[in-house]
Amino acid sequence: MEDTYGDLVSSLAQKNDKRICLLVMDGVGDCDNSGRGTALEIAETPNFDKLAKASALGLSLPVAVGVTPGSGPGHLGLFGYDPQIYQVGRGVLSALGIEFALDRRDVACRLNFCTIDGDGNVTDRRAGRIPDDENRRVLEKVRAGIRPPQGVEVFYETVSEHRALMVLRGDDLDDDVPDTDPQATGVPPLDPTSGSDSRTSAIAKNLIEQVQEILADEPKANMILARGFAKFPDWPTFAERWQLDPAAVAGYPMYRGVARLVGMKVVAQPTTAEDICAETIRALADHTFVFAHFKYTDKTGEDGDLDAKVQRIEEMDAALPALLESPPDVLVVTGDHSTPPSIKAHSWHPVPVLMRAPHLRGGDGGRFTERDCLGGQIGTIFAKQLIPLAMAHAGKLEKFGA
Amino acid sequence: MEDTYGDLVSSLAQKNDKRICLLVMDGVGDCDNSGRGTALEIAETPNFDKLAKASALGLSLPVAVGVTPGSGPGHLGLFGYDPQIYQVGRGVLSALGIEFALDRRDVACRLNFCTIDGDGNVTDRRAGRIPDDENRRVLEKVRAGIRPPQGVEVFYETVSEHRALMVLRGDDLDDDVPDTDPQATGVPPLDPTSGSDSRTSAIAKNLIEQVQEILADEPKANMILARGFAKFPDWPTFAERWQLDPAAVAGYPMYRGVARLVGMKVVAQPTTAEDICAETIRALADHTFVFAHFKYTDKTGEDGDLDAKVQRIEEMDAALPALLESPPDVLVVTGDHSTPPSIKAHSWHPVPVLMRAPHLRGGDGGRFTERDCLGGQIGTIFAKQLIPLAMAHAGKLEKFGA
Numbered sequence: 001m002e003d004t005y006g007d008l009v010s011s012l013a014q015k016n017d018k019r020i021c022l023l024v025m026d027g028v029g030d031c032d033n034s035g036r037g038t039a040l041e042i043a044e045t046p047n048f049d050k051l052a053k054a055s056a057l058g059l060s061l062p063v064a065v066g067v068t069p070g071s072g073p074g075h076l077g078l079f080g081y082d083p084q085i086y087q088v089g090r091g092v093l094s095a096l097g098i099e100f101a102l103d104r105r106d107v108a109c110r111l112n113f114c115t116i117d118g119d120g121n122v123t124d125r126r127a128g129r130i131p132d133d134e135n136r137r138v139l140e141k142v143r144a145g146i147r148p149p150q151g152v153e154v155f156y157e158t159v160s161e162h163r164a165l166m167v168l169r170g171d172d173l174d175d176d177v178p179d180t181d182p183q184a185t186g187v188p189p190l191d192p193t194s195g196s197d198s199r200t201s202a203i204a205k206n207l208i209e210q211v212q213e214i215l216a217d218e219p220k221a222n223m224i225l226a227r228g229f230a231k232f233p234d235w236p237t238f239a240e241r242w243q244l245d246p247a248a249v250a251g252y253p254m255y256r257g258v259a260r261l262v263g264m265k266v267v268a269q270p271t272t273a274e275d276i277c278a279e280t281i282r283a284l285a286d287h288t289f290v291f292a293h294f295k296y297t298d299k300t301g302e303d304g305d306l307d308a309k310v311q312r313i314e315e316m317d318a319a320l321p322a323l324l325e326s327p328p329d330v331l332v333v334t335g336d337h338s339t340p341p342s343i344k345a346h347s348w349h350p351v352p353v354l355m356r357a358p359h360l361r362g363g364d365g366g367r368f369t370e371r372d373c374l375g376g377q378i379g380t381i382f383a384k385q386l387i388p389l390a391m392a393h394a395g396k397l398e399k400f401g402a
Numbered sequence: 403m404e405d406t407y408g409d410l411v412s413s414l415a416q417k418n419d420k421r422i423c424l425l426v427m428d429g430v431g432d433c434d435n436s437g438r439g440t441a442l443e444i445a446e447t448p449n450f451d452k453l454a455k456a457s458a459l460g461l462s463l464p465v466a467v468g469v470t471p472g473s474g475p476g477h478l479g480l481f482g483y484d485p486q487i488y489q490v491g492r493g494v495l496s497a498l499g500i501e502f503a504l505d506r507r508d509v510a511c512r513l514n515f516c517t518i519d520g521d522g523n524v525t526d527r528r529a530g531r532i533p534d535d536e537n538r539r540v541l542e543k544v545r546a547g548i549r550p551p552q553g554v555e556v557f558y559e560t561v562s563e564h565r566a567l568m569v570l571r572g573d574d575l576d577d578d579v580p581d582t583d584p585q586a587t588g589v590p591p592l593d594p595t596s597g598s599d600s601r602t603s604a605i606a607k608n609l610i611e612q613v614q615e616i617l618a619d620e621p622k623a624n625m626i627l628a629r630g631f632a633k634f635p636d637w638p639t640f641a642e643r644w645q646l647d648p649a650a651v652a653g654y655p656m657y658r659g660v661a662r663l664v665g666m667k668v669v670a671q672p673t674t675a676e677d678i679c680a681e682t683i684r685a686l687a688d689h690t691f692v693f694a695h696f697k698y699t700d701k702t703g704e705d706g707d708l709d710a711k712v713q714r715i716e717e718m719d720a721a722l723p724a725l726l727e728s729p730p731d732v733l734v735v736t737g738d739h740s741t742p743p744s745i746k747a748h749s750w751h752p753v754p755v756l757m758r759a760p761h762l763r764g765g766d767g768g769r770f771t772e773r774d775c776l777g778g779q780i781g782t783i784f785a786k787q788l789i790p791l792a793m794a795h796a797g798k799l800e801k802f803g804a
Contacts, residue, residue, distance in 0.1 A: 004403055005466055008486060012469065359745060361772050362434040377772075379752075379782050381467055388468035392750040399748055400465055401472035401485065402495045 003085050009388040009397065010236070013243040018394035020244065021280060021290045021328035024078060025316060027298030029338025029351040029370060030309070039309040039341070040352060040369045045317040051324070052354055054363040058378020059350035060386060062337045068348040072096070074336030075258040077383030079238060079291070088261065089175065089230020094165045096257025100157055102232045107173045107200060109229040111164040112181065113138065113221035120188045125181065126162040127221040138221045139164060145214040149203055166226065168203065177201040179227035180208065189225055204229070237263030242387060243396065247283040249276060250293035259291055271295065273319035284328055301339030309341055330357040330390045333368070350380055357393035405487050408643070411790040411799065415645040420796035422646070423682060423692045423730035426480060427718060429700030431740025431753040431772060441711040441743070442754060442771045447719040453726070454756055456765040460780020461752035462788060464739045470750045474498070476738030477660040479785030481640060490663065491577065491632020496567045498659025502559055504634045509575045509602060511631040513566040514583065515540065515623035522590045527583065528564040529623040540623045541566060547616040551605055568628065570605065579603040581629035582610065591627055606631070639665030644789060645798065649685040651678060652695035661693055673697065675721035686730055703741030711743055732759040732792045735770070752782055759795035
C-alpha cells in the first residue's frame, strides 16, 4: 500500500515562520445520550461558540468509515501518517504506553505471564491475572537471573496484572519472530523459531527458556507468552515529512510516546486544560508546530460519565481565551477519535474539527458540535488530511505542477 | 499508481448524440474578502442565480485536500485525468505555454540563460534576468550556429526574460536526461550524461556544448541550463477515453496546449465571455463535447483585484443567456482551481460546480457560490469525477455488471 497522498504533500512542504497548533481533546466526539444530545452539545462553551463563528468546521474520520481506532492509529492519523500504512507493532505500542525509551535498534514484545503444568502445557494464559505487585516481584527474579547473549541487552518492565514488556537491544536485531501465545490452553507455548530462521527468533527462544527455568517454582506465573515482536519503526520523522519543527505538550505517557515515535520533542507534561494552554503558548514561541494533548475528555468517556465529560469540555472552554491571546496562525481543535460515555470505549464516529486560519471562506457559524461540524466548509475528511490542510492555510505548501 | 476509477468509467463509456459542455471559469473560487464574502457572493449574477435554481451544485477538489494545482494539473483533472497519475514534465508544460506544436516524437526541456565565469562556474543562474529582446537576439545566434546530429531537428523558442524552450525532434528519442541546473552558483553546470547512458542525453550534452561556444562572447547570457526534459506523453486521448468527440474553445495558449495534450481539436480562440458563449454554441453543433475556457476570473484573482474579478464574473453572467438559448444536454460550469484575490495566486480551496442536466434530484436552489455549493447534491468530489458524472447524466455510461 502506497502513501500517495502523504508523499505528494510531503514533496510540496516548505518552511516558513507561521505557527500551527493541533489541540487534541482526546475522545471528544460523542453520540446522542438518551435524547440529551452529545457532550459537546450539552456543555456550555461560550468561548468555543465564539471561536466557531470565526472558524471553519468539519468532521475527521480517524481511519475509515466504521473503524474504531486505538490511541496509536488515532494520533498517527492526526499527525498525517495514514494509520493503515504506518502500523505500529504491539510490542512498540506497549513500550510507548509505559514510556519505555525505545531506541531505533530495539525490538520490543508484549509478554503475558501464564501458568503451565508439569507436561509444559498452558493451563492459564493469564496466570490468574496476578496483581501488579506480584508481576513486579516475579520480573525482579527474571532480571536477576537472565543471561542475554553477548552483544544483546534485555529489559523487562511491568505493565499491569499479568502483562509485561520485553525489549531486546543490540545491533542488527529483527522482528521476524512469531508469537509464542498458542491462544488456547492444554497445549504448550509455540516455538518462536518455527517458521522463522532469524537470529532474533533464536535469541528470543533462548531467553524464554531461561525465564521458564528461573520461574519454575512459581505457583502461578511460571512461564511467559510473547507476542507482537516489533522494531522501532523506521519512518520519516514529522520534521522531515512536513518541514515543521514540532513540539509535544502532553501529560500522559502514551501520547508522549506516539509523539516521540514520529520524532517530536516533548517540551512539557501538563494535564489540566489551563496548564496545557499556558505550556502551548510557551512552546509556540520556539516551534512552528505544537501538538497539545488533553486526556480527560477520553477518560471520562471511558468511565461512562457524561456529566464529567461535559465538565472537562467546559474546563477546556474556560482555558481557551489564554491560548487565543497570542494565537497561532492556524489552530486546529479536534480529537483522535470519539469516546461516547454511552459506549464507555473508543468509537468509530467522525470527530468534530474546528480550524481557525487565514484564507477561510468566512466563519461557518454554529457551535463546535458534531451536528454543526457536519455542515462545515471542511466537510468530512480523513484525519491524515488535517495537517496538510493546516499547512495550506499557513502557506507551507508549494503549488503542484505548473 | 493505478487509475482504477478512470479505467472503470472508460470501460463503460458509450457514444450517443447528447452534448456536454464544460465551461471553465479559470480560478473562479475564492475565500472571504475581509467579511465581504467571495467574488461569486459579491457579484450580481441574475442569470447564474436562475440557472442554479434548476441545477445541481457541488464542490470540486482539483487534486487533493490542501493541494494547490498549477494550470496543467487543474485542467487534466477536469478532463478526467487524475493529475497525480497523468503528470506532465516541465519541458512539455513550457512548450504548451507558448503553444509550440509538439508532436509525439518530441522531447522538450526548459532552458534558463545563465552567466558563467572563465573557469566555467555559474555566477548568475538567470543571466541578470535579461529582457525578452535580448533573449530573442541571443536565441537567433544559437539557431544560426547550431548543428544538430543527423536525424535530429532542434528548436529554440523564447519564453520570457531568461527563460527559453528547447525541443529535440527525431525517432526514438527519450527523456532520460538529468537536469544540468546545479541550483547553485560558484559551481559548473551539471553533466546531462551523468547517471544516464541514454542516446538523447549524449545529444543534449553535445548541443549544450555547441551553445556554450556560440555564446562565448556574450556578456550575460553566455551559457544555458536545461531542466525538465520530457516527452510528449503517450496517454489515451480524450476521444478514446470517453468516446466523445471533443472541441476546445480557448483564447489563451496554455489552455489550448492542455487541450491538445489530450487530443482535443481547438476550434476557436475567443477571449471575451460573449464570444466564448457564441463559439461554444457553434462548436456544439459539430461536437459531442466542448471545453470552453474563460481566463479573466483567474487573471484578476492573480492581480489581487477583487472588483475586477467580480466584474468578470458578471460579464460571464451577462453572456450566459446566449449559451442557454440552445443549451447542451449537460452543462458543467466550474473552475480548474480557486484564485483568491486576497492570496493573488492559485489556492487549494474546493471549486464551485454547477451542473444543469437531465435526471437531477431537482434543483438545489441557492446561488452559484462557494457556500451554497457546499450543501449541493453533488457533494464535494474530485475534479476527475466531473466528466464521468456529466456522462452519466447524458446517458453515455453503461451499467457496471449485470
